[in-house]
Amino acid sequence: xxxxxxxxxxxxxxxxxxxxxxxxxxxxxxxxxxxxxxxxxxxxxxxxxxxxxxxxxxxxxxxxxxxxxxxxxxxxxxxxxxxxxxxxxxxxxxxxxxxxxxxxxxxxxxxxxxxxxxxxxxxxxxxxxxxxxxxxxxxxxxxxxxxxxxxxxxxxxxxxxxxxxxxxxxxxxxxxxxxxxxxxxxxxxxxxxxxxxxxxxxxxxxxxxxxxxxxxxxxxxxxxxxxxxxxxxxxxxxxxxxxxxxxxxxxxxxxxxxxxxxxxxxxxxxxxxxxxxxxxxxxxxxxxxxxxxxxxxxxxxxxxxxxxxxxxxxxxxxxxxxxxxxxxxxxxxxxxx
Amino acid sequence: xxxxxxxxxxxxxxxxxxxxxxxxxxxxxxxxxxxxxxxxxxxxxxxxxxxxxxxxxxxxxxxxxxxxxxxxxxxxxxxxxxxxxxxxxxxxxxxxxxxxxxxxxxxxxxxxxxxxxxxxxxxxxxxxxxxxxxxxxxxxxxxxxxxxxxxxxxxxxxxxxxxxxxxxxxxxxxxxxxxxxxxxxxxxxxxxxxxxxxxxxxxxxxxxxxxxxxxxxxxxxxxxxxxxxxxxxxxxxxxxxxxxxxxxxxxxxxxxxxxxxxxxxxxxxxxxxxxxxxxxxxxxxxxxxxxxxxxxxxxxxxxxxxxxxxxxxxxxxxxxxxxxxxxxxxxxxxxxx
DNA sequence: GTTGTCGATGTGACCGTGCACACGCAGGAG
DNA sequence: CTCCTGCGTGTGCACGGTCACATCGACAAC
Numbered sequence: 001x002x003x004x005x006x007x008x009x010x011x012x013x014x015x016x017x018x019x020x021x022x023x024x025x026x027x028x029x030x031x032x033x034x035x036x037x038x039x040x041x042x043x044x045x046x047x048x049x050x051x052x053x054x055x056x057x058x059x060x061x062x063x064x065x066x067x068x069x070x071x072x073x074x075x076x077x078x079x080x081x082x083x084x085x086x087x088x089x090x091x092x093x094x095x096x097x098x099x100x101x102x103x104x105x106x107x108x109x110x111x112x113x114x115x116x117x118x119x120x121x122x123x124x125x126x127x128x129x130x131x132x133x134x135x136x137x138x139x140x141x142x143x144x145x146x147x148x149x150x151x152x153x154x155x156x157x158x159x160x161x162x163x164x165x166x167x168x169x170x171x172x173x174x175x176x177x178x179x180x181x182x183x184x185x186x187x188x189x190x191x192x193x194x195x196x197x198x199x200x201x202x203x204x205x206x207x208x209x210x211x212x213x214x215x216x217x218x219x220x221x222x223x224x225x226x227x228x229x230x231x232x233x234x235x236x237x238x239x240x241x242x243x244x245x246x247x248x249x250x251x252x253x254x255x256x257x258x259x260x261x262x263x264x265x266x267x268x269x270x271x272x273x274x275x276x277x278x279x280x281x282x283x284x285x286x287x288x289x290x291x292x293x294x295x296x297x298x299x300x301x302x303x304x305x306x307x308x309x310x311x312x313x314x315x316x317x318x319x320x321x322x323x324x325x326x327x328x329x330x331x332x333x334x335x336x337x
Numbered sequence: 338x339x340x341x342x343x344x345x346x347x348x349x350x351x352x353x354x355x356x357x358x359x360x361x362x363x364x365x366x367x368x369x370x371x372x373x374x375x376x377x378x379x380x381x382x383x384x385x386x387x388x389x390x391x392x393x394x395x396x397x398x399x400x401x402x403x404x405x406x407x408x409x410x411x412x413x414x415x416x417x418x419x420x421x422x423x424x425x426x427x428x429x430x431x432x433x434x435x436x437x438x439x440x441x442x443x444x445x446x447x448x449x450x451x452x453x454x455x456x457x458x459x460x461x462x463x464x465x466x467x468x469x470x471x472x473x474x475x476x477x478x479x480x481x482x483x484x485x486x487x488x489x490x491x492x493x494x495x496x497x498x499x500x501x502x503x504x505x506x507x508x509x510x511x512x513x514x515x516x517x518x519x520x521x522x523x524x525x526x527x528x529x530x531x532x533x534x535x536x537x538x539x540x541x542x543x544x545x546x547x548x549x550x551x552x553x554x555x556x557x558x559x560x561x562x563x564x565x566x567x568x569x570x571x572x573x574x575x576x577x578x579x580x581x582x583x584x585x586x587x588x589x590x591x592x593x594x595x596x597x598x599x600x601x602x603x604x605x606x607x608x609x610x611x612x613x614x615x616x617x618x619x620x621x622x623x624x625x626x627x628x629x630x631x632x633x634x635x636x637x638x639x640x641x642x643x644x645x646x647x648x649x650x651x652x653x654x655x656x657x658x659x660x661x662x663x664x665x666x667x668x669x670x671x672x673x674x
Numbered sequence: 675g676t677t678g679t680c681g682a683t684g685t686g687a688c689c690g691t692g693c694a695c696a697c698g699c700a701g702g703a704g
Numbered sequence: 705c706t707c708c709t710g711c712g713t714g715t716g717c718a719c720g721g722t723c724a725c726a727t728c729g730a731c732a733a734c
Contacts, residue, residue, distance in 0.1 A: 012690055023714045028692060036711050055460050059405065060690035062396035064719050070439075084421055091442050100461055102407075103440050105428050123392050124437055228623045253620060260623040283590060286565045286597040288625040349720055360684045365722065373681050397720035401689050 011052040020048035031056060062125060071099045071309065072126035074117055076106035076133035080226065081253070081281050082298050083132045086154060089302030090130055097310055102126060106133065109196070111141045118147055128309040130154060130302075135196045150312040152305050169199050172294040172326030173206025176276050177248055179292070179328055181214050184337035185246040185274060190221040191234055191258060193250040203250045203278060219244060226250075228257035235261015245273055245337050252277035252284045252293055259287070259333065270335035280329055290331035297324055348389040357385035368393060399462060408436045408646065409463035411454055413443035413470035417563065418590070418618050419635050420469045423491060426639030427467055434647055439463060443470065446533070448478045455484055465646040467491060467639075472533045487649040489642050506536050509631040509663030510543025513613050514585055516629070516665055518551050521674035522583040522611060527558040528571055528595060530587040540587045540615060556581060563587075565594035572598015582610055582674050589614035589621045589630055596624070596670065607672035617666055627668035634661055 013031075017024040022041060029037050030045040048054075062068040071094045077083040091101045102124055104117050114133070121129055129151035131142065139153060180188050190207045193200025204221060211218050222238075224230045231254035238247070239262055249255035255277030259269050269275050269289060277284065280295035304321050311318050350368075354361040359378060366374050367382040385391075399405040408431045414420040428438045439461055441454050451470070458466055466488040468479065476490060517525050527544045530537025541558060548555050559575075561567045568591035575584070576599055586592035592614030596606050606612050606626060614621065617632035641658050648655050 010690095013692095014690080024690090025692085025715080026713060029713085032692085036713090038712065041712080055456075057400070057690050058461055059396050059399035059403075060719090061692080063394070063400050063690080063721085064692045066396075066719080068396065088442050091440055092444065095441065095457075100439055100457075101441070102437055103428055104432065104438070105425050107429070119392075120432075124395055228620050232623055256620045257623045260625065260627070263625060283565050283593050283620060283624070286569055286594045287620070288597065288600060290597070347720095350722095351720080361720090362685080362722085363683060366683085369722085373683090375682065378682080394720050397689090398722080400691085400720080401722045403689080 010057070011054045012057070013054075016045065016048045016052055016054050019052065020044045066125065067127050068125040069099050070124065070126045071101050071306070072121035072124065072129040073101060073103045074106065074114075074121065074129055074131045074133060075103065076109050076114075076135060076138055081251075081279055082296065083134070083154070085298035086132060086302035086305070089299035090306055091302075093303045093306035097306065099127070099310075109133065109135045109138050111137070114138055114141045115145060118142070118145065122148055128152070128313050130305050130309060134199050136198050136201070137196055139198065150309060152309045152312070154301060154305050168323040168326060169202035170206040170209070171323070172278065172296070173203040173248070174210045175206075175326065175328050176278065176292070176294050177207045177210035178214075179330065180246045180248065180274060180276065180334060181210065181216065183246075183274065183334060186216050186337075187219065187244040187246070188216070189219050189238070189244040189247045191224050191231065191247055191249040191254055192221040193223075193254075194225055195223060200250055207248055224250065224254050226254060228253045228260075230254060231257025231259075232261040232264075234258055235263075235267075236265050238262075239265030239267050246334070247273065247275050249275065249277050252279045252281045252291060255291055255293070255333075256283075256287050259289075259291075270333055274334040274337075276334050284329075285331060289333045292331045292334040293329050295327045295329050300324060347394070348391045349394070350391075353382065353385045353389055353391050356389060357381045403462070404464055405462040406436050407461065407463045408438055408643070409458035409461065409466040410438060410440045411443065411451075411458065411466055411468045411470060412440065413446050413451075413472060413475055418588075418616055419633065420471070420491070422635035423469060423639035423642070426636035427643055430640045430643035434643065436464070436647075446470065446472045446475050448474070451475055451478045452482060455479070455482065459485055465489070465650045467642050467646060471536050473535050473538070474533055476535065487646060489646045489649070491638060491642050505660040505663060506539035507543040507546070508660070509615065509633065510540040510585070511547045512543075512663065512665050513615065513629070513631050514544045514547035515551075516667065517583045517585065517611060517613065517671060518547065518553065520583075520611065520671060523553050523674075524556065524581040524583070525553070526556050526575070526581040526584045528561050528568065528584055528586040528591055529558040530560075531562055532560060537587055544585055561587065561591050563591060565590045565597075567591060568594025568596075569598040569601075571595055572600075572604075573602050575599075576602030576604050583671070584610065584612050586612065586614050589616045589618045589628060592628055592630070592670075593620075593624050596626075596628075606670055611671040611674075613671050621666075622668060626670045629668045629671040630666050632664045632666050637661060 013027045014024045017027045022045060026041065027045050030042050073087060073090060075083060094101050104121060106113060106117055126149060128149055131151055131153040177188065190204060192204050208218060222234055224234060231249060235258040247258060249258055255275050259275050262269055262273060267273055277291050277293040280293045284291040284293050301324060308318050350364045351361045354364045359382060363378065364382050367379050410424060410427060412420060431438050441458060443450060443454055463486060465486055468488055468490040527541060529541050545555060559571055561571060568586060572595040584595060586595055592612050596612050599606055599610060604610055614628050614630040617630045621628040621630050638661060645655050
């Protein structure tokens with residue numbers, strides 16, 4: 001009934017030491033498994049630890065070592081499918097390595113917002129940061145601000161300095177564009193992502209490369225915003241023009257909206273026009289018609305990010321990881337011309 | 338070129354004090370805006386702070402106050418749409434109140450896994466925990482383990498003790514079932530969520546309540562797993578039976594798969610059978626046919642969770658928040674019989 | 675004038691760890 | 705026998721804050 005449990009201090013390293021009949025330093029050695037310690041002593045300490053149900057105080061440890069065993073995740077993606085899938089796996093991977101994870105969502109990508117976010121994470125003494133901010137701008141800000149902790153960005157590298165990784169977006173886009181070309185399409189339109197997004201640029205580049213290689217004409221791309229609603233309106237508008245027979249949408253969600261727009265305008269997919277997407281979201285296989293798209297292994301991407309970041313933190317060389325090859329998933333939304 | 342910057346200690350409260358010509362305690366008072374401090378002194382201190390670019394060391398503060406200004410998020414949902422949307426808003430709300438956020442994903446919901454996760458967060462000294470673990474089992478484990486920090490669960494309360502909140506799932510399910518009844522359907526099937534999930538139970542209850550009130554027969558529900566793939570196979574199977582004219586799927590993703598299954602089996606939606614879902618995922622409005630569903634305000638849910646948790650932490654009374662009313666979104670996948 | 679109260683500030687201890695260093699003891703080299 | 709080396713362990717301090725208490729002057733009440 002009293003506040004006894006509230007007052008009860010957690011057992012400290014010295015309480016353990018007293019019970020085990022050793023000095024606090026010896027306990028510390030056991031905790032950090034220092035080599036030179038007698039097995040018998042170690043056993044006594046471990047005993048005391050379990051008797052008292054002792055847990056090291058992470059704040060105290062962070063204070064003295066000035067490392068927190070925490071990774072920060074800086075995310076500037078509002079509910080996009082890919083990044084969201086990566087986040088969960090980043091977390092798991094980090095926890096598996098004994099790191100905690102502190103997440104921070106960015107509402108805007110204004111440079112000072114980004115700066116403030118990074119500073120906030122630094123304040124929290126994170127040992128490293130994974131950045132999921134696929135906007136070009138964020139990339140530049142980070143490069144310019146001399147972040148004091150190691151960080152990894154999850155996106156296509158646009159330069160060679162700074163550690164960064166991603167699935168090979170260019171290759172994926174090229175793959176799916178070539179798929180359309182192989183089906184006999186010659187007039188292929190691209191419904192792109194927002195200009196600021198690195199992945200939008202990469203996907204467009206892959207698209208352009210494929211067309212160029214095949215000596216096909218390129219149409220001016222439509223700039224979308226990743227949303228299904230935009231895809232829908234674009235579909236309604238585009239149905240009036242008929243100077244294309246296939247559309248490559250930069251992500252599945254826009255592709256689904258686009259098909260809806262075409263449908264409402266009386267255009268059949270894939271009879272009248274082929275539509276393909278990018279990402280392979282879970283419902284892609286089940287919409288009408290099932291969507292041809294490019295599959296990416298987002299969870300693996302997250303795991304690799306952690307691997308690279310930890311190597312950096314520990315001062316090891318970055319593990320050599322080949323680019324993650326995206327895979328074509330051919331379904332029914334694309335057909336021969 | 339040297340490691341000068343690496344050696345450079347961050348400025349501490351005493352450095353600031355020295356520069357401002359006051360004691361370290363005065364600086365501390367300024368930081369925690371203590372009332373009795375001369376404006377002039379305060380200005381001098383603030384000056385020194387900005388000159389040195391001083392930032393308080395959170396670990397040191399956490400050590401002495403034994404509070405970390407961090408909230409934990411315990412999530413046992415693998416990529417479900419709803420919880421994922423809530424997480425982002427929980428984070429934002431927490432950051433807005435000056436709290437950091439530490440996220441922890443659960444791979445399994447085994448009791449000891451949950452226990453370990455909670456202990457891990459407690460070890461990290463979080464001041465409170467938001468639990469997004471809609472499984473009944475998790476709920477019971479938490480209730481049984483006397484967690485030493487305040488926590489809030491984001492799900493339908495199945496009892497009155499323990500703070501918990503969610504959109505009113507029962508009401509939403511009832512709403513959409515009544516919609517089907519109003520369209521003249523009398524044989525309505527339910528494609529339910531996994532048995533262990535609280536929300537699956539609530540949605541089923543709403544469905545049953547509506548049928549009971551209307552004196553309609555209930556068919557044994559199908560137990561699904563939330564995935565589109567399951568919905569697809571269920572659709573193919575169910576197409577053989579024709580003892581129903583409408584299906585209420587417990588979430589949109591299953592509904593989309595279900596429609597695909599029906600389609601492949603030659604059944605038209607909504608001509609031959611009506612299909613409705615739950616959640617209102619972004620693509621729901623754009624699949625073929627656009628899906629009738631129930632909209633839930635997940636971000637608001639997250640914000641409220643933080644509000645309640647902080648009130649608990651600060652020892653204030655819980656703010657009285659009415660249940661979040663879900664809204665019916667009628668589209669084309671449901672039609673009169 | 676003495677005493678009490680209050681505002682503004684300083685002093686020192688303490689939170690729970692890890693680190694640098696010291697110490698005793700054993701064993702091998704000279 | 706002395707010296708050195710390395711193992712196993714202990715001692716004291718530092719990390720960067722906050723808290724309890726002391727101090728000191730001004731001013732009001734008696």
